[in-house]
Amino acid sequence: MGYRKETIAKLNQDIRDFFPYLTEIQPEDHTIHSGVSRLVMLDRYAQKDRELKTLGVGDIVLAVIKEDPKYPARGVGAVKTIDWENESVTIEIEEEFRGTLEDEQESVTGLIRRPFSEIDKPMEIYYEQIARRVGKALAEPENNEAQREKYADLFTDQLKKLNVIPAGRVLFGAGSGTQVTYFNCFVMPFVADSRGGIAEHRKEVMEIMSRGGGVGTNGSTLRPKHAPAKGVGGRSSGAVSWLNDIANLTNLVEQGG
Numbered sequence: 001m002g003y004r005k006e007t008i009a010k011l012n013q014d015i016r017d018f019f020p021y022l023t024e025i026q027p028e029d030h031t032i033h034s035g036v037s038r039l040v041m042l043d044r045y046a047q048k049d050r051e052l053k054t055l056g057v058g059d060i061v062l063a064v065i066k067e068d069p070k071y072p073a074r075g076v077g078a079v080k081t082i083d084w085e086n087e088s089v090t091i092e093i094e095e096e097f098r099g100t101l102e103d104e105q106e107s108v109t110g111l112i113r114r115p116f117s118e119i120d121k122p123m124e125i126y127y128e129q130i131a132r133r134v135g136k137a138l139a140e141p142e143n144n145e146a147q148r149e150k151y152a153d154l155f156t157d158q159l160k161k162l163n164v165i166p167a168g169r170v171l172f173g174a175g176s177g178t179q180v181t182y183f184n185c186f187v188m189p190f191v192a193d194s195r196g197g198i199a200e201h202r203k204e205v206m207e208i209m210s211r212g213g214g215v216g217t218n219g220s221t222l223r224p225k226h227a228p229a230k231g232v233g234g235r236s237s238g239a240v241s242w243l244n245d246i247a248n249l250t251n252l253v254e255q256g257g
Contacts, residue, residue, distance in 0.1 A: 014054035023132040031127035045171040046122035064118040131159035137175030181211040
């Protein structure tokens with residue numbers, strides 16, 4: 001499977017015009033993946049035009065193809081028409097993703113209509129683009145340009161060969177120009193057993209999640225349910241209730257990427 005020459009040429013021009021920190025598609029690029037692997041690469045790791053300022057007919061996009069309050073299904077397709085006035089697009093979903101479509105006609109034709117809010121345009125559609133971006137970023141700490149070029153090439157080569165695969169946060173964040181975390185997961189040491197301690201912990205958790213990190217909380221320091229809260233003459237709702245509150249933050253915070 002490959003992409004049309006016109007699609008590649010337009011995407012490269014879009015990168016030159018609006019995203020010069022990304023790498024253009026090269027003739028030797030070939031790694032697209034398939035199925036879930038392809039969907040994860042485009043959805044989780046590829047840089048995107050979030051504002052859709054480069055959106056055009058023929059572009060490869062990700063779209064919500066099945067509504068669900070918590071886990072909406074996504075699919076990959078090509079833009080067929082754009083309704084700028086109503087901010088919506090008609091997309092031809094690729095065949096391997098049509099099985100999730102619930103409308104019978106849509107599942108046969110692959111043609112769906114979605115608002116702009118339900119689509120993303122990935123600017124990196126080959127894994128080699130991601131490898132070059134990440135390889136260059138990893139070499140940035142070197143002392144001079146010659147060393148940076150040398151190690152950027154070495155890192156990129158190993159990434160392209162899949163000899164090393166960084167954590168997902170690195171694949172997404174390195175060289176992206178954003179302030180997301182490079183760490184997938186964080187384990188918080190403890191929660192101070194006070195209103196101020198819980199509030200401070202919640203603040204830190206929210207900051208980490210907003211930058212794309214996952215957080216594990218140790219709530220063993222919080223007093224159990226019905227334990228006295230002497231300062232206010234009441235009783236505690238318990239550690240579980242506070243941990244549930246922190247867990248619910250994941251539904252409220254839009255995680256970076």
